Amino acid sequence: MKFTFGKQEKLKSRKAIEQLFIEGTSVSSYPMRLVFLKQNHGGEAPVKLGLSVPKKKFNKAVDRNRIKRVLREVYRKNKHTFVKELDGQYIAMLLYLDSKEWDQEALTKKMQKLAEKFLEKTKL
Secondary structure, three states: OOOOOOHHHEOOOHHHHHHHHHHOEEEEEOOEEEEEEEOOOOOOOOEEEEEEOOOOOOOOHHHHHHHHHHHHHHHHHHHHHHHOOOOOOEEEEEEEOOOOOOOHHHHHHHHHHHHHHHHHHHHO
8 A cells, every 4th residue: 555645535526525524424533533424436545535624723824734734644644544444435524623733743643543433433
């Protein structure tokens, strides 16, 4: 498995995102929440992921973009834990919940917990 997060792995479809928030299931490991839905998206990747950082909590785009950059990096490095035992394809949105910035090491630990909870929910 490649440790990349390319264009084919990013969730961009507005219809898919709307459907995800209406029908999706969520798991959380503070300061992150993952909303996911089993859906055949037609791509090669097992999970298509989108990222979101709220404008209410981070007014400056610079701050939001920095957090998204760190989240992408943490997901990229831990992607193998999300997709190792999946059956089928999923779309997902990763939401950042806190109003302060976390360091990358702490987010890595939380991402691993989030992956465990995600895999647990997908097996049900």
